[in-house]
Amino acid sequence: MTAFTLNGQSVEARPGETIWQVADRLGVTLPHLCYRDEPGYGQAKGGRGGNCRACLVEIEGERTLAASCIRTPTAGMVVTTESARAEKSRALVLELLGADQPETAERSRVHHWMADAGIDRSRFPARRHAAPAPDASHPAMRVNLSACISCGLCARACRDVQVNDVIGFAGRGMETTIVFDTARPMGDSSCVGCGECVQACPTDALLPASRVAEPAAAQTVDTACPYCGVGCQVRLTVADNRIVEVEGRNGPANENRLCVKGRFGMDYVHHPQRLTVPLIRKDGAPKTCDMDPANPWTHFREATWEEALERAAGGFRRIRDNHGGGALAGFGSAKGSNEEAYLFQKLVRTAFRTNNVDHCTRLCHASSVAALMEMVGSGATTAPVRECANAEVIVVIGANPTVNHPVGATHIKNAVQNGARLVVMDPRGQALSRHATWMLQFNPGTDVALLNSLLHVVIAEGLYDRTFVAERLEGFEVLKQHVSAFSPEVMAPITGIAPDVVREVARAFATARGAMVFWGMGLSQHAHGTDNARCLIDLTLICGHVGKPGSGLHPLRGQNNVQGASDAGLIPMVYPDYRSVEDAAVRGFYEDLWDTPLDPHKGLTVVEIMHAASDGRIKGLYVMGENPAMSDPDLVHTRASLAALDHMVVQDIFLTETAMLADVVLPASAFPEKTGTFTNTDRLVQMGRAALTPPGEARQDLAIIQEMGRRLGLTWDYAGPAEVFEEMRACMPSIAGISWARLEREGAVTYPCAAEDEPGKAILFDDVFPLPGGKARLKTADVLPPAELPDADYPLVLTTGRVLEHWHTGAMTRRATALEALEGEPHCLLAPAALARLGIAEGGPVRLTTRRGSIRLAGRPDPQVPEGIVFVPFCYTEAAANLLTNPALDPTAKIPEFKFAAVRVEADQAAEVSPAALPS
């Protein structure tokens, strides 16, 4: 602590604290414009402000006034903020800056501080005549540089915080101005739309387009983002039951940051196609996905809730009573809350009387979870994303975080800025490649070969952590023996990676003090996905990179609540907290708790349920918040299976492709309309709070599930999510210490958390693994080919995935105005040379055909895609990628091979690619 005098009082500064921060902490208000007291903005690279001079203070013995935002006090310093000289100087600075502020700049902090200082208007003439014309080229943001004070916060936001490096400065003196790339319109630049600059801008120079005019009577609500597993905390500004602005809050996972979807993609909730009344299929209407989501009336009629619920539950009752519970199944939602997931699985197990309950995790990290469970005894991440700040080496394999976990990616890029070395292993290049020390662009589907060769080097060169291996692991000798056959030289022809590079990476990884390992769908979505994960976990374990700072296994969880939905038991083999349905003692516990006999056999998984539907073993399906008619593999078969069901009930917010095949459609609540808890990829349980009321007659998901339960004979009477959460705590030791009241108070708590006075454990397994004997178990895997290899008829490799602006099946994001404006065209990506060789013009029509289906879309050149591969995002209903994909399953995890199929690519003869099917 440093003792000094502030306005005549003795005060103390904490280490590193500036005069401004001390003053602020003690309630002394000082204007500030170029300075932002937030994580990331203080980083060394861009300096920490100090250029606007609005925060000047007087320091005894110094001739000039000092900018308090960059000055740290020294012992005995005498600082005055309220001297006439300081006050006058600050007022003058504000007046000078204010001279250039347009009158209309309602949100300008310059105006705010002027008013605060009692200045009505500036006495100076406006000087800046040369400001460029307002730029409205971006669908989500407006640029008006006549309000810019050149404070540089936007450039720091872009370069230091989000590390996108799009905004820079051009010009000198009075001509200084910010530019996007080389002075392009914002909408044509490489801007990824995160809006960090808008959030940072202290004037109206950068504004969200949604809020150019200030609405009257706005309120704010603190909640979370509905998209990915990073779990960003947001503040919604709401007026007239509409969201007018989204800003990042200082949550543990996002530190005020957001990405384009979170900030500018929330208006899907206001889309005119929201379901507002229950629908019942008209007698005889064909079940087809070929209908207009804006006009359900061709195939459905409106019903009252009473009729729709009775029809929905009555159908399930009839099937259960005639064919047994095993003829029913449910798909719960990783987009819903923990409480909804828990009640949904409880409904399936106790009212349907079957364990046939699953969700999208099956299509996602099922293989990672299977491998983690058998090897370390727990399926969750062992350390949070932000631990990469303490890592010496960071590995990203089979994941594309700048696109899919954009705010998580900023932490990775920040760590690299601060000296961490990054290894990216991916057949495709990506935005992280340029931050990587090693970019291993290896052949798709050869992860086991690559990882085994890394294991080979680490063991052959004796680089593994001997103590960790001896004390914490089982199976090392078998692994050592096994990988001796997989030298980098032997594997190189398979992986395409030079042996020297493999050796270098192996050495850097093994000798790092700490290493964080992130992985995603490129590793998991293979017919050998569990083997891929096993090898990666082996590598991490033998190097001892678990259970200490800067280290950990982190399968980047996808949906905002896929971790929580899995924890809550939306899985056919386990009850909440991953306890086996086949274990009699566990089953007895749940039979007591839920006061009903339970099915002793594990249930069917997502793709197995589809098969059972097509051969008539499953007759009734309840789908809440999933869109399998777009997200499952081999859609021709999947859609036929769904259409073959006797009875399907879909509870969603839109008439999705799946809902189009339903018998009853129930209009539900969207994320900003509900209160509940959500668990992110870091195991952080966070509170989502209702900010809006659902449209029309749409109801809360939790209420709909309960009503369904009652009509199936359950005596449920939960007053709301808090009561459900309390029941969950009673049967889930992992969250025993997280009470609803605590969550309301703290907003976010990490599990496992055993007691209310414990903080929750962010880094797991520092002493034992939760397996009998306490040791982790190494596994071995052999190199096996993907299920379907290219041949003469289908010579290329099809890989599918995501784009930044869209969410999965497009149900939400294609109805978000800015996102659809940014990326509305169905397209595939090919190596530029491959596109040229096929005679396809840039963006020209392409036909992709596999053994299962054919789609037509625009062909775009992308130098990041190697020859021989075509990449297709699966969000476009007009060109659904899953019509093409291979349903071959991993034998352990039952995950389909979304990342590899044999495909034929041709220039399409017909004139042009059809425009988006969704009416605006």
Ligand SMILES: Nc1nc2c(c(=O)[nH]1)N[C@H]1C(S)=C(S)[C@@H](COP(=O)(O)OP(=O)(O)OC[C@H]3O[C@@H](n4cnc5c(=O)[nH]c(N)nc54)[C@H](O)[C@@H]3O)O[C@H]1N2
């Ligand atoms: N914008 C957006 N963000 C999302 C989502 C979304 O739909 N849109 N979905 C969310 C969900 S649920 C999930 S699960 C995550 C998924 O996030 P990611 O795991 O990042 O998802 P993908 O883009 O499907 O695939 C990741 C990478 O795998 C690579 N890959 C392909 N084949 C192979 C291979 O054989 N080996 C290796 N090692 N890599 C390969 C691809 O080139 C790609 O870069 O994203 C979440 N975030």
Ligand SMILES: Nc1nc2c(c(=O)[nH]1)N[C@H]1C(S)=C(S)[C@@H](COP(=O)(O)OP(=O)(O)OC[C@H]3O[C@@H](n4cnc5c(=O)[nH]c(N)nc54)[C@H](O)[C@@H]3O)O[C@H]1N2
């Ligand atoms: N080809 C290919 N296919 C894939 C993948 C791939 O990489 N390639 N990835 C797979 C992966 S990792 C995943 S996770 C799955 C995702 O597959 P899905 O979960 O089927 O995809 P989403 O589009 O996220 O579906 C969410 C649905 O919930 C609805 N919804 C949103 N919020 C709410 C709410 O609050 N309440 C209710 N009731 N409904 C709501 C949305 O309208 C939407 O219909 O896709 C898988 N499919």
Ligand SMILES: [Mo]
């Ligand atoms: Mo996922």
